[in-house]
């Protein structure tokens with residue numbers, strides 16, 4: 508176990524200081540042994556915002572363990588990165604293995620401005636993945652709890668996610684709940700081959 512005091516130079520998607528002082532005491536029962544984004548359990552692990560330089564640290568290869576990514580060159584990646592940064596509200600957090608300069612975990616907190624709930628801020632969890640050779644070491648819980656606590660710090664009134672049935676126990680173990688009568692996820696996909704049969 509060791510506190511990660513490393514600072515990573517690079518162009519961050521958002522201010523790294525936003526990740527300081529998250530309220531880990533609120534979730535201490537979820538992790539055994541307890542770890543936090545500031546002290547992730549090994550001194551070679553670093554939890555930080557996504558950086559532009561992560562294109563060369565295997566960020567997209569990691570995402571390809573979650574779903575199809577496609578062929579994205581560094582120019583396209585850069586444009587998308589700056590589009591998210593300019594837009595604001597995108598909090599992509601990564602875990603880096605500093606021994607290998609490799610991104611081994613990520614999750615995204617997406618915030619959404621609302622008129623309802625007195626002009627509230629709503630949070631969505633997206634794109635959670637841990638490199639398959641690092642799974643089962645609490646890094647999944649760590650990366651999800653980091654953005655969950657961040658959403659709370661930002662003042663969001665709720666955070667939600669879509670997941671496969673098999674992952675319900677994983678999310679339940681870190682505090683997410685199925686709300687009776689309000690646990691459906693529906694979708695229209697526009698990426699299917701036969702687009703004439705969508706509606």
Ligand SMILES: CC(C)(COP(=O)(O)OP(=O)(O)OC[C@H]1O[C@@H](n2cnc3c(N)ncnc32)[C@H](O)[C@@H]1OP(=O)(O)O)[C@@H](O)C(=O)NCCC(=O)NCCS
Pocket residue numbers: 572573634635636637638641642643644645646647648649669670671673674676677680
């Ligand atoms: C889901 C995922 C992020 C979990 O990462 P991880 O680092 O292995 O998670 P943890 O070590 O923190 O595991 C936490 C718990 O969840 C369980 N768990 C992890 N992955 C699971 C899976 N795919 N199905 C069911 N349970 C799972 C573990 O058994 C563990 O249970 P325990 O605490 O009772 O022992 C990882 O399996 C992954 O990247 N999967 C592929 C991408 C994916 O499906 N992402 C989620 C999209 S919603």
